[in-house]
Amino acid sequence: MDYTFTEIERKWQKIWQERRIAKAQDFSEKPKYYVLSMFPYPSGVLHIGHASNYAIGDAITRLKLMEGYNVLQPMGYDSFGMPAENYAITHNSHPRITTEEHIVNMRQQFDGMGFFLDWEREVSTCRPDYYHWGQYIFKKMYEQGLVYRKKSFQNWCETCKTVLANEQVEDDCCWRCGSEVIQKEMDQWYFRITDYAEELLDFSHVIEWPERVMTMQKYWIGKSEGARIDFTLENSSQKIPIFTTRPDTIFGVTFMALPPEHPLVQTWLAQEPDNAELQSFCKKVMNEDKLLRSSAESLKEGVFSGRYAINPLNGAKVQIWITNYVLMDYGTGAVMAVPAHDQRDFDFARKYDIPIQIVIQNLDKSLKLEELTEAYIEPGIICNSAHFDDQDSEAAQGEITRWVQEKGWGEATITYRLRDWGISRQRYWGNPIPMIHCPKCGIVPVPDEDLPVLLPDEVQVGQTTSNPLLSVPDWLNVKCPVCGEDAQRETDTMDTFVDSSWYYARYADAHNQDLPFDPAKAEYWLPVDQYIGGIEHACMHLLYARFIYKFMRDMGWVKGNEPFARLLTQGMVLKDGAKMSKSKGNTVDPQYIVDRFGSDTLRVYLLFASPPEKDVEWNDEALMGAFRFLSRTYRLIKGNLTAIQQGLQVREESEELSPKPVAQDAVPAESAPVAQDAVPAEDLHSSKESAKLSPELKNLRFSTHHCIQRWREDSLIRMQYNTAIAAVMEHLNHCTALKSTEDLNPAELSIYAQACSIIPQLLYPFAPHIAEELWQMMGHPNLLHESGLPIYEEKYLAQDTVTYVIQVNGKIRGKLEVAPDTAAGVLQELALKVENVIRALEGFELKKIIVIPGKMVSIAAKPQN
RNA sequence: GCGAAAGUGGCGGAACUGGCAGACGCGCUGGACUUAGGAUCCAGUAGGUUCACUCCUAUAGGGGUUCAAGUCCCCUCUUUCGCACCA
Numbered sequence: 001m002d003y004t005f006t007e008i009e010r011k012w013q014k015i016w017q018e019r020r021i022a023k024a025q026d027f028s029e030k031p032k033y034y035v036l037s038m039f040p041y042p043s044g045v046l047h048i049g050h051a052s053n054y055a056i057g058d059a060i061t062r063l064k065l066m067e068g069y070n071v072l073q074p075m076g077y078d079s080f081g082m083p084a085e086n087y088a089i090t091h092n093s094h095p096r097i098t099t100e101e102h103i104v105n106m107r108q109q110f111d112g113m114g115f116f117l118d119w120e121r122e123v124s125t126c127r128p129d130y131y132h133w134g135q136y137i138f139k140k141m142y143e144q145g146l147v148y149r150k151k152s153f154q155n156w157c158e159t160c161k162t163v164l165a166n167e168q169v170e171d172d173c174c175w176r177c178g179s180e181v182i183q184k185e186m187d188q189w190y191f192r193i194t195d196y197a198e199e200l201l202d203f204s205h206v207i208e209w210p211e212r213v214m215t216m217q218k219y220w221i222g223k224s225e226g227a228r229i230d231f232t233l234e235n236s237s238q239k240i241p242i243f244t245t246r247p248d249t250i251f252g253v254t255f256m257a258l259p260p261e262h263p264l265v266q267t268w269l270a271q272e273p274d275n276a277e278l279q280s281f282c283k284k285v286m287n288e289d290k291l292l293r294s295s296a297e298s299l300k301e302g303v304f305s306g307r308y309a310i311n312p313l314n315g316a317k318v319q320i321w322i323t324n325y326v327l328m329d330y331g332t333g334a335v336m337a338v339p340a341h342d343q344r345d346f347d348f349a350r351k352y353d354i355p356i357q358i359v360i361q362n363l364d365k366s367l368k369l370e371e372l373t374e375a376y377i378e379p380g381i382i383c384n385s386a387h388f389d390d391q392d393s394e395a396a397q398g399e400i401t402r403w404v405q406e407k408g409w410g411e412a413t414i415t416y417r418l419r420d421w422g423i424s425r426q427r428y429w430g431n432p433i434p435m436i437h438c439p440k441c442g443i444v445p446v447p448d449e450d451l452p453v454l455l456p457d458e459v460q461v462g463q464t465t466s467n468p469l470l471s472v473p474d475w476l477n478v479k480c481p482v483c484g485e486d487a488q489r490e491t492d493t494m495d496t497f498v499d500s501s502w503y504y505a506r507y508a509d510a511h512n513q514d515l516p517f518d519p520a521k522a523e524y525w526l527p528v529d530q531y532i533g534g535i536e537h538a539c540m541h542l543l544y545a546r547f548i549y550k551f552m553r554d555m556g557w558v559k560g561n562e563p564f565a566r567l568l569t570q571g572m573v574l575k576d577g578a579k580m581s582k583s584k585g586n587t588v589d590p591q592y593i594v595d596r597f598g599s600d601t602l603r604v605y606l607l608f609a610s611p612p613e614k615d616v617e618w619n620d621e622a623l624m625g626a627f628r629f630l631s632r633t634y635r636l637i638k639g640n641l642t643a644i645q646q647g648l649q650v651r652e653e654s655e656e657l658s659p660k661p662v663a664q665d666a667v668p669a670e671s672a673p674v675a676q677d678a679v680p681a682e683d684l685h686s687s688k689e690s691a692k693l694s695p696e697l698k699n700l701r702f703s704t705h706h707c708i709q710r711w712r713e714d715s716l717i718r719m720q721y722n723t724a725i726a727a728v729m730e731h732l733n734h735c736t737a738l739k740s741t742e743d744l745n746p747a748e749l750s751i752y753a754q755a756c757s758i759i760p761q762l763l764y765p766f767a768p769h770i771a772e773e774l775w776q777m778m779g780h781p782n783l784l785h786e787s788g789l790p791i792y793e794e795k796y797l798a799q800d801t802v803t804y805v806i807q808v809n810g811k812i813r814g815k816l817e818v819a820p821d822t823a824a825g826v827l828q829e830l831a832l833k834v835e836n837v838i839r840a841l842e843g844f845e846l847k848k849i850i851v852i853p854g855k856m857v858s859i860a861a862k863p864q865n
Numbered sequence: 866g867c868g869a870a871a872g873u874g875g876c877g878g879a880a881c882u883g884g885c886a887g888a889c890g891c892g893c894u895g896g897a898c899u900u901a902g903g904a905u906c907c908a909g910u911a912g913g914u915u916c917a918c919u920c921c922u923a924u925a926g927g928g929g930u931u932c933a934a935g936u937c938c939c940c941u942c943u944u945u946c947g948c949a950c951c952a
Contacts, residue, residue, distance in 0.1 A: 211870090212869070212946085212947085215869065216869090216948085219868075224952090242952080243951095245951095245952065257952085298950085325950050325952095326950085327950080327951065327952090330951045330952075331951075331952065334952095337952085344950055347950095415951080415952090535946085539947090539948095597903095608877090608878095608889085608890070609878080610877065614878090617876085619876080619877070621876095621891055621892070622876090622891050622892095624891085624903065627903085628903095628904095628905095632905095635905095718881075720879095722877090722890095723878090723889080725889080726888065726889035726890075729890070807884085807885090807933065808932095809933090810933050810934095811933095836919085839919095852933095855884055855885085856884055856885075858932050858933060859932075
């Protein structure tokens with residue numbers, strides 16, 4: 001009678017594999033449903049976060065299968081990247097070897113979890129058959145003008161000879177060797193994601209995304225409307241364009257602020273090697289940690305450049321300052337400073353004694369320069385601004401911009417906070433950028449027929465201090481495909497986010513050898529109907545993937561505008577209030593849990609703990625609760641198997657007498673509750689035997705249908721698996737409450753069997769192994785994914801009596817058990833006769849009585865004088 | 866600092882359009898049972914009050930709307946997350 005989970009889970013995993021039930025059919029007649037969980041980095045072990053993510057995906061998958069969809073749930077590995085390279089270095093091995101070993105281990109653990117995954121579509125981004133097409137996409141983007149090279153300042157470690165990401169800089173020093181990190185101007189490859197900024201702000205084509213993620217992306221893209229206005233360098237024709245969102249304050253400009261990286265400043269630095277103040281300030285600022293420098297707390301500093309700019313609107317001559325608070329890569333990299341109406345400019349002007357000019361007055365015109373303690377940033381009335389005086393400042397923005405445009409000094413423009421995506425990495429373990437540097441022809445793409453550019457194996461990882469690819473002459477040195485002369489390959493590899501921004505499309509056609517994927521197959525499968533992953537990717541992976549999808553759409557490879565129709569951001573599993581991590585030593589190994597209690601227990605625990613998008617605190621004892629629930633289920637059905645089988649037999653016989661429900665070919669809809677395994681026919685209910693039903697059995701029948709109703713609502717529509725499971729638990733409690741099945745008549749047996757037999761179906765999405773086992777035990781020849789969704793019938797939900805709550809002035813004073821069709825007037829009368837109600841009304845005068853049908857009688861009364 | 870979300874028993878969480886607050890599970894208390902098992906079964910479990918019936922107080926705190934508020938509105942506090950000189 002023991003719940004032998006290990007045996008059961010192995011058995012069903014074997015059967016599922018042998019029958020290849022998870023293989024998704026391209027172009028099936030059935031409607032498709034594509035469920036995708038973010039693929040893992042192959043660390044070698046599944047962690048609890050994976051288990052939780054994939055438990056959700058698997059629940060959705062199995063629900064959709066029961067509903068009659070052709071479901072695709074694929075899996076793969078995000079296997080390029082620094083963690084793999086670093087792992088290989090520390091283990092004195094090669095990332096290709098360690099990665100493939102890890103994949104073997106992970107696959108074993110995936111199999112042990114029993115997920116419904118179409119492994120025939122597996123992808124691994126570090127394999128040539130995948131990264132080939134990443135290179136192809138790169139080239140197509142290059143041809144479309146979406147890829148370019150740009151010099152920009154990067155964190156650079158002189159010892160390691162590599163660019164470091166911001167996270168790899170600790171206290172201005174290299175995380176690996178500890179030497180000082182400097183800002184170095186370097187050529188980098190960029191994707192022109194900003195071309196799509198406007199479109200990426202538009203979420204009208206997704207079906208259901210969390211508001212939070214959309215807000216985060218919108219903020220990240222940071223659209224601001226304003227104007228570009230060209231100031232000029234004094235005694236020169238050199239223009240200095242600035243970007244401002246406040247053209248209404250332009251008459252208040254008293255200085256101009258430039259960052260050291262500004263091209264003009266760079267020129268001046270070159271011209272004045274002896275200007276110690278200028279040289280040392282610029283050097284200091286440029287070598288400052290990027291994060292530190294851009295933090296709002298750091299003090300504003302600057303030096304006067306000795307030069308002046310001319311404000312085109314009033315011809316005013318203003319000082320040009322070189323400062324640490326202006327960013328080169330936003331807007332035009334130059335700021336018109338209006339200290340009176342911008343707090344940053346105000347702070348700076350006060351510190352360096354720069355004049356301040358008020359050009360916007362508050363409504364009572366009480367702003368005085370001498371009394372100003374902070375910038376006045378609100379709208380108001382224009383002053384000191386020539387012919388714009390006395391206008392409303394907000395209205396003046398448009399007026400001034402129009403005037404600037406007419407005069408040819410600038411134009412209305414839009415700027416985004418979003419930067420182009422720098423994809424160059426000076427790392428070995430990534431997708432090689434398929435470009436060749438030819439001394440004669442410049443930068444030349446590798447011809448399509450030479451793709452993929454294979455990542456050489458012979459690299460001695462960790463042996464060199466620079467990009468390992470530079471040290472492989474056989475790979476590095478090539479002939480230029482255009483002129484045939486000696487040339488060199490690009491040694492940068494791509495950011496791994498490039499690999500993951502199109503993998504969902506590769507799953508549609510994972511083995512295509514001629515294209516990234518067949519557009520027809522992509523059209524069938526895409527978009528992903530339900531995507532599941534962590535919120536940490538809100539502004540990275542999810543934004544990049546949307547961008548690349550739009551590019552692929554423009555190429556005609558995919559249809560529609562968005563890759564992910566619905567997004568679910570699952571919460572983290574915490575322990576001791578913190579994210580699990582090896583360094584904190586607070587991890588829980590899912591494999592250990594599976595070995596001890598089974599995959600079904602782990603899944604039920606994770607899904608039952610909270611709604612999927614919330615974080616959960618790991619709790620060993622609650623895990624036992626899940627285990628006990630499954631054990632109880634197993635005992636109930638195994639212990640009452642004879643009665644259940646007899647009851648199911650009665651049902652079959654009665655169905656033969658009555659018209660069968662119309663066979664359903666995959667009617668996937670949240671609307672119609674229809675399925676193949678229908679509830680017993682009507683005549684059972686209306687027969688004479690039904691009249692003899694004990695209240696106990698009537699309640700059990702109610703529980704059966706009520707449970708199905710709740711389960712469907714919670715799991716299919718609301719995706720609240722915790723309450724769906726709670727509904728099953730409650731129903732199980734009702735089933736076990738019936739102590740003996742010995743005296744049941746055939747009709748009652750049928751009801752009992754029905755009550756028990758829905759349990760495996762309802763459990764299937766959350767605990768599929770035990771569900772299949774119990775289903776088979778009852779004698780069903782099919783597997784559960786073919787069993788259809790359980791259905792409920794309204795007529796069994798009708799109760800003989802309803803309970804009305806009686807409130808007096810909002811407080812409960814009694815209850816009434818009445819027939820459901822009792823008239824409101826009768827209810828009022830009955831309510832007023834309840835003893836408690838009479839007592840509560842003593843000394844009160846009736847005001848009115850409200851009857852809420854099926855729910856309550858609410859009496860409003862006021863004290864008698 | 867700006868923005869967003871959230872605050873419900875000892876704990877995880879229910880309560881969908883305002884209509885019996887605390888479903889379900891964990892834990893705890895008492896009991897039964899014994900194949901002594903990460904058992905199982907039964908009863909109880911927001912706080913206070915009462916022998917009991919009853920009653921009172923409770924959804925971060927304070928106001929408000931309503932016959933009726935965890936749910937709607939206003940203010941305050943706390944927590945979490947995101948952004949953080951974006952001109």
